[in-house]
Amino acid sequence: MGLPAAAPLWGSPGLLLTIALHPALSLRPAKASAPQPRDYCILGAGPAGLQMAYFLQRAGRDYTVFERAANPGSFFTRFPRHRKLISINKRYTGKANAEFNLRHDWNSLLSHDAQLLFRHYSSAYFPDAGDMVRYLRDFADRLGLRVLYNTAIAHVALAKDRRAWNGHYFILSDQDSQAYRCSVLLVATGLSVPNLVDFPGSQYAEGYESVSVDPEDFVGQNVLILGRGNSAFETAENILGVTNFIHMLSRSRVRLSWATHYVGDLRAINNGLLDTYQLKSLDGLLESDLTDLAIVRDHVGKFHVTLKFFLEETNQSAEAIPLPQDDNDNFAMRVAYDRVIRCLGWNFDFSIFNRSLRLSSGAAFGKKYPLIKASYESKGSRGLFVLGTASHSVDYRKSAGGFIHGFRYTVRAVHRLLEHRHHGVPWPSTEHPVTQLTSSIIRRVNEASGLYQMFGVLADVVLLKENATAFEYLEEFPMQMLAQLETLTGKQARHGLFVINMEYGRNFSGPEKDVFFYERSVGHTEDAWQSNFLHPVIYYYRHLPTEQEVRFCPADWPLPRPAAIHHIVEDFLTDWTAPVGHILPLRRFLENCLDTDLRSFYAESCFLFALTRQKLPPFCQQGYLRMQGLVGTESLRQHGVESGLLRGYATTDGQPEDSSRQGGHPPSPVQPPDSNKEEL
């Protein structure tokens, strides 16, 4: 199939090309019989494919990216049609923390190269798609990623082999019938097939992918746009000023991203039509199921909307077809349209995958996405992972997994899973004494971008060691795979665990919600569980939840019911470092889960405890007793005495000054610490 198409190319080559091609030609027959082996094959050199290539390259793995076009990111060379990306490129946050800044940089891929940040490529808050193309090319070039351009994989099949990592190889063949044998297949082909809805007259609709973007072509026209996504509104926005009016038709109500907190819904930057609709201009929105409709063309080439069953009743010429307004003379779409534009989104291209791969589409979201697990592995064949936009079924309409700023983290998670599965590298983690627990969590919730972007999907996990004296901290684990954590990460979770997730308020997001209602913000720590804006939530489990528990977790809960839960109260600045408002309640939560005292103490207090009590708090055990006590300065000591937390000893010969203790600082050495606590 590829060969005839390639033949004309060879017809006219000069000498140079012939020489260059000669070795390739002579090798080809031999190779066709023995496909080139690769450990990892990535389909598509878009953002997700390149992101995975980067991680594989850094890990020193054997991989190849296959790209149909001559350059990376070919989707962005055409789309979005009006060239404005709606992913924000926030160049300034007032903070130096690079990880934090990624929370507000929705275009960069992850790498160690600070030059490869998108802010070096565009100064626009909503950048031009051309800059993305340039960025992706640089990303591939600067990092030296191994991409086979102009290689269109036309077919993927499965070949059983007991020696293969997954019991089978993936056999890829390109347009030249060159075959590649891959142990792991990473599909990052995005959504490339325009979504078509079949109804009578659908052939009259021009597609978003090909409709003119020149407003001049729409001057004085009545335009009907099918669809209500960003592409529909982007199209409308472009021609809003020159048309007579634009009607926009879709099954469901408009979903404003600032109400749903989902970046894939209608963004304010595209919502000009809503503004004019509500301000009594001629533009408007209509709700109806497209599959019930039909479009008929009259003799002057204008389009009329009618109902499908009218057509079924009669089989007449266009003029005679009944229209809704015949019976119902105030029918909303009774005017004739000059143009009908279809902006119904995109679907995954299933066509190249052999049926043996069982890469079926999920039922939940129509046929848009291939069916995958929360680990991004296909439900049909082991070793096939779907990355990037095509993997969005995991968190469709919930989180950011369909967008660069989200999937750059899910791709990293997949890479970590692969590293463990095939190379015995456990999930990266750091180990700390329990006294660092509060601080470790505070650090992550304040800076981690993966948690922030992929809220509800990727969560940090704290695995407690025996007796909870130490813990391991794992970042950005796909939380729906919690039950399989041990096998996926190579870590032990026998002594309880914490899961750190970011969440919006349970009942805050939704297309019909008023997100600006009065008193929407919560300020008091005891009301933290009612926080509406994105805030950290910490789940405590005594045992790793089972698969059953994860699958059947309570409605509205992202995870099974924990033994205890903590919400860090939402913060206007997303800065959760307030000592009393944020850190103290978190510490109390952790203390009560672990049944211990996690306060920090100065060396003098530890000294006193060491000589007056048989047991020491963890902070003294792990610091002071190892000769790493915190000495403190005189001025801090003074504050301590004033606050009543530290004891002031009179230096005179008289009785010690004891009044400061009377306030009842709970664990004075004389009185045992207050052990009454609420049952968790």
Place this chain on the structure above:
Amino acid sequence: MHLELMMSSSFSIFRVGISLVMLCIFYKSAGDVLPELSPHKYFSTLQPGKASLAYFCQADSPSTSVLLEELNEAVKPLLDYGISVAKVNCVKEETSKYCGKEKDVMKAYLFRGHILLREFPTDALFDVNAVVAHVLFALLFNEVKYISTWEDVQNVENALKGKANIVFSYVRAIGTSEHRAVMEAAFVYGTTYQFVLTTEIAVLERIGPEDIEYAHLYFFHCKPLLDLTQQCQRTLMQQPLTTLNIHRFIKIMEAPLLTEVAEDPQQVSTVHLQLGLPLVFIVSQRATYEADRRTAEWAAWRLLGKAGVLLLLRDLLEVNIPQHANVVFKGEEGVPVEFLVLHDIDLLIARVESNAHIEETGEDEGDIQDDEVAETVYRDRKRQLPLEVTVELTEETFNMTVMASDSVVLFYAGWEAVSMAFLQSFIDVAIKLKGTSSMLLSRINCGDWSDTCTKQNVTEFPVVKMYKGGKNPVSYTGMLGTEDLIKFIQLNRISCPVNITSVQEAEEYLLGVLHEDLISYSSVSVLGIFSPTMKTAKEDFIEAGNYLKGWVITGIYSEDDVLILSKKYAATLPALLLARHKEGKIDSIPLANTHTQDIVQIIRSALLETFPEITVENLPAYLRLQKPLLILFSDGNINHNYKKAILDLVKQKHLDSLIPCWLNLKNTPAGRGILQVYFDTLPPLPCLVLVNLHSDGQVFAFPSDQSITEQNLFLWLKKLKAGLQSHITILSAQEWKPPLPAYDFLSMMDASASQYSTSEAPENSKETDVQENDKKQHEDKSAVRKEPTETLRIKRWNRSNWFKEAEISFKHDKEL
């Protein structure tokens, strides 16, 4: 303060017919016990005009019954109102018409003097509340009008317009605790206000839309009414019906609605403040006085029962208040007032209500910082630290700086209290070392430069690393304090182990001359001596020296003439020579087949003294030995004789199983705290104590009447060993549990979910109208947001026993 108020009012209640003096005489002997009398005896004790409740029963009836128990409990409260209670035994000899014919139809009777007022069937007096409520109800027949229709209420209201105020209450039933509370209030205020009582829900519904589940009390402001066609203003009491709440409510209603003042708001106090309500001053100017007064009156009505409202005349004021402020808010006595700019009354009301909220939550000790490090750092946050004495590193400058110069870097995080506390010590180090050290003191805030810190393998805080000569950095593992860090930096000036090149130099080294300036940081100098061929032994020692870098000075000598040293110090090669500079002593330790870690151990234990002064800094090193401590506490330096006695025992190896040490209270004032735990009160000093930290926590004290001599000590220790001494205390073996509970968000969410599901259930079934749905969602939401927190706060209210305590004192005063 509350106490005084209660007293004044309770005295006012003693009205005609009830003599306080009589009461006292009558009950002097009886106390609070239900007296048992014969009918004759009983009637002879009745005083004219005095009320008395008597329960007549057959002599052979059981002496205890539920009724008797309740009556017994009612003795004291009724006594407070001057009403006596008695059990009258109907004996055969004395017949009385009150003694029933049959056992089970006995009744209780209320008399005033000898006049029978009312008889009660015994089942009406089901508990102490019922007893008190019924008796007072009967006595206050005129003061408390019982009504059952709305017309009755209106009739009373019309009759009293312009004359007197009304206290209207609805209780669910007669004889309940709320009924009793109303009656007790009526007893006090019945002559001042007309009390109206109903048990009819229909009547209550006419007044207000409030939840009729509960008892209600309204104050009808009828007295000030001029236009008799108008309705009296009504104020609902928000708190539950208890005697104290009603009392407090009426006190507030009695206070003037609006007061004009021209003094410093800080100094102004009214009954509101004393009753725990805030004061709101509406600032007025002469020019707008009339309008301001109207506003203030309006506000006062709206805030009635929630705050006291005053009109503050700015022009007459001597103190300055901020120009723009139009409201001054005074939350409580002694707390600075707040100056506010509020543009409408709703904001003002919201402010007052939020204050109530803050007050309630403020009681929650869970919000109070109990981490001494976090609290001290927070309190010190506004002090400007001389940060400029250290170099601040960033992602860009980090690598360059640590490559270019020898640096000590502190990794800290702005939000991490321990690292911020240590930052202060670090700054002190920089100040102390200024100009004396070539070491660059620098710091990096990992809150800002997280990646840089992670690249240096720093993921917890604080961490100190020393970067020297482009080699791998060395982590500092000592005490997080100025002294130890200085010692570490200074000792790192030389590269240990120091390579000694001649016997002469070795002698200088051992004498402390070679590194004279460093001797104060390392009390011991260690010299490893090896013959040139002992390759592995040398390597092990060098590794150990590296390991102990910054802790102790080490040196190595392995020239051909090493035998000179070996002979001089009687050491077989390989060996360690330990020069103790303070004592001027040089010991030798053989090192045959000793590996790095063991060498480190040997040197570490060599650093320990035989009779050390224990300090905060060095205690952990001695605790590692896991032996009981024999501590001599001393206020100042110890007596030479004591020292000698102990050292002699050490020499005789009698103290091998112990760590003899002493503690100077002047250097280590925390020692006082320790002694207090051991002895409760501070014992005479010096005092000698044996602390068995590692086995059972027993503490033994050397008898204070004996002098600390070698002989006495020896005998005491011998007795101790034989178990013949008893301990003075056992140290607490308590685990370190969470100091306070956490918020139980899970149950709060459960509570809200259960409520949500019940209220939402019908809604789900009719999801047709989107708009209606939308509306509902918000209503539900507000309910969800509100209710559980509300219940929680109520719980918190109950937890504070302010009311209980006050109630007790209230009763107590009455008894006087």
